[in-house]
Amino acid sequence: MxxxxxxxxxxxxxxxxxxxxxxxxxxxxxxxxxxxxxxxxxxxxxxxxxxxxxxxxxxxxxxxxxxxxxxxxxxxxxxxxxxxxxxxxxxxxxxxxxxxxxxxxxxxxxxxxxxxxxxxxxxxxxxxxxxxxxxxxxxxxxxxDPFATACCVVQNRLLLSTAENALLSFDVTAAELTPKTISLRRELSNGVLPASSSMSDLVVIGDQAFISRASGGIFVVNLNEIENSDVNPVDYFIADVRTPRGLATDGTNLLVADEDIVGDTFAQRMLILDISSLMPDTDNTQVTLKDKDDDGLLQAAINVGKNPQQIVVAAGRAFVTNADDDMVSVIDLTSRTVVKTITVGDKPFGMAIDAPNNTPTTLYVGNLLGNNLSIIDISSSDPTTFSVVARYPQ
Structure with a gap:
C-alpha cells in the first residue's frame, strides 16, 4: 500500500x-x-x-x-x-x-x-x-517515505522501512532517537546491483528482518549485524516475489500478500514461505539471490481477493485485507485454505487484533475510504461464524 x-x-x-x-x-x-x-x-x-x-x-x-x-x-x-x-x-x-x-x-x-x-x-x-x-x-x-515499523526487537531496536533503499535502526533506550541507516541496495550473488526502490512492509522473525520491496522482491537482514558497519547484514534477496505488500509470520513461516501473473492469469494471493533454510550468514560480502520456487521456499499460494494489502495472524489463522473487494479473507494456516470472507467497509487496509490473556477475540479493520473501523468478533473456534458486529464511529 x-x-x-x-x-x-x-x-x-x-x-x-x-x-x-x-x-x-x-x-x-x-x-x-x-x-x-x-x-x-x-x-x-x-x-x-x-x-x-x-x-x-x-x-x-x-x-x-x-x-x-x-x-x-x-x-x-x-x-x-x-x-x-x-x-x-x-x-x-x-x-x-x-x-x-x-x-x-x-x-x-x-x-x-x-x-x-x-x-x-x-x-x-x-x-x-x-x-x-x-x-x-x-x-x-x-x-x-518511512512506512512500516517494528519495535522493540534485537538489542532494543526500532526498525523503519523507507523509500531510500534503506532500513533505519534506532536505539529506543537512548535519550534521543538517532537513526542508523542500513543500505539494502548491495551487490547480489549474480553480480547485479538491484534497482532503486522504496521498501514497503517489514516483519521480524527471530534475529532476522524481512523487508518487502515495492518494485518486487524481499530482503532478509541479519539483525545481529546491523550495528557493525564493517560487515554486510543483508544476507538474502528473494527475487521472484512480484508485488509483495504486507508481511506477517505465524512464528515459523513468512506470510506475504502478493500479486503476480501466473500463466495468463493475474493472481492475487497470500504466499506461505518456509524460511528455515535462510540461516544468518556472518561471512557474506554479497547478497545471496534466492528463488522461492527453485529453492523450495514456497509452501503455498492461496488465492484471496482483489488488491491484497495487509496480514495479521492469530490462533492459527491469517487475516488478509483486500482493498478492492472491501473484504477480509480468513485463512486456516493448517489446511491452507480460505475458510471465510467477511465484507467490511470501503477500501480496508490496516488491522489489529485484541487478544486479552492471549486469547484473540476481536479484529479491528481500518477502512481508508470508509473513514471508519469494522469490528469483527473472532472469538469462536469456528471461523465460519466470524462476522462484523459493529463499526466505529457508528
Whole structure:
C-alpha cells in the first residue's frame, strides 16, 4: 500500500495546486480533521491496557489535506470503543509500533508538500495517560517515505522501512532517537546491483528482518549485524516475489500478500514461505539471490481477493485485507485454505487484533475510504461464524 498511498498524496497535492495552495492551507476547500476518523492506516492494540491506537492518514483528503491525527480508543467494551483523546499530526502517517514498557507509540509520517523532499519524520508519542503531557510528540528526521515499523526487537531496536533503499535502526533506550541507516541496495550473488526502490512492509522473525520491496522482491537482514558497519547484514534477496505488500509470520513461516501473473492469469494471493533454510550468514560480502520456487521456499499460494494489502495472524489463522473487494479473507494456516470472507467497509487496509490473556477475540479493520473501523468478533473456534458486529464511529 505504500505505492498507493504515495500516489494518493501526489494526487491530493495536485488537487490543491488546481485551487491554489493558499485555499488548501486556509481550509477553504476542506474542514479541519478535528476528532474525525480519516483514512485510518495504522492500528495497534495494547490488550492489557484495553487501548486501540489509530493513525488517521487522511490520504483520501476528506479533511484539510495537511492534517492527520493519532487517536487513542478505550476498548474495555471491544465492540463499542470510546474516544480517549486525539492529537493532530501531519497527514500521511503510516504504521504504529508500541513500546508498552516505555509507554511510547512510534508512528511513521510521510507528509511533504514538496515532491522532491529528501526527509520525512518519525513521531514518538507519549501514551502514558497518567502524565500531564499525554500524547505529546517528539519528532525525529528520517529519510524519505518511512512506512512500516517494528519495535522493540534485537538489542532494543526500532526498525523503519523507507523509500531510500534503506532500513533505519534506532536505539529506543537512548535519550534521543538517532537513526542508523542500513543500505539494502548491495551487490547480489549474480553480480547485479538491484534497482532503486522504496521498501514497503517489514516483519521480524527471530534475529532476522524481512523487508518487502515495492518494485518486487524481499530482503532478509541479519539483525545481529546491523550495528557493525564493517560487515554486510543483508544476507538474502528473494527475487521472484512480484508485488509483495504486507508481511506477517505465524512464528515459523513468512506470510506475504502478493500479486503476480501466473500463466495468463493475474493472481492475487497470500504466499506461505518456509524460511528455515535462510540461516544468518556472518561471512557474506554479497547478497545471496534466492528463488522461492527453485529453492523450495514456497509452501503455498492461496488465492484471496482483489488488491491484497495487509496480514495479521492469530490462533492459527491469517487475516488478509483486500482493498478492492472491501473484504477480509480468513485463512486456516493448517489446511491452507480460505475458510471465510467477511465484507467490511470501503477500501480496508490496516488491522489489529485484541487478544486479552492471549486469547484473540476481536479484529479491528481500518477502512481508508470508509473513514471508519469494522469490528469483527473472532472469538469462536469456528471461523465460519466470524462476522462484523459493529463499526466505529457508528
Amino acid at each position: 505504500t505505492f498507493g498511498l504515495t500516489m494518493t498524496r501526489h494526487i491530493s497535492l495536485l488537487f490543491c495546486l488546481m485551487f491554489g495552495f493558499t485555499a488548501c492551507a486556509t481550509q477553504d476547500v476542506f474542514p479541519d480533521i478535528g476528532t474525525n476518523m480519516a483514512s485510518p492506516t495504522g492500528l495497534a492494540v495494547d490488550s492489557t491496557a484495553r487501548r486501540l491506537y489509530v493513525t488517521n492518514a487522511n490520504s483520501e483528503v476528506s479533511y484539510d489535506w495537511q492534517q492527520g491525527s493519532f487517536q487513542v480508543l478505550d476498548i474495555t467494551s471491544p465492540a463499542a470503543p470510546t474516544l480517549v483523546n486525539t492529537v493532530q499530526t501531519r497527514s500521511y502517517s503510516g504504521k504504529i509500533s508500541l513500546d508498552p514498557t516505555a509507554k511510547r507509540a512510534y508512528v511513521t509520517n510521510r507528509f511533504s508538500s514538496d515532491f522532491d523532499v529528501s526527509e520525512d519524520r518519525l513521531f514518538s508519542m507519549n501514551i502514558d495517560e497518567s502524565t500531564t503531557n499525554f500524547l505529546s510528540i517528539d519528532e525525529t528526521v528520517t529519510t524519505r
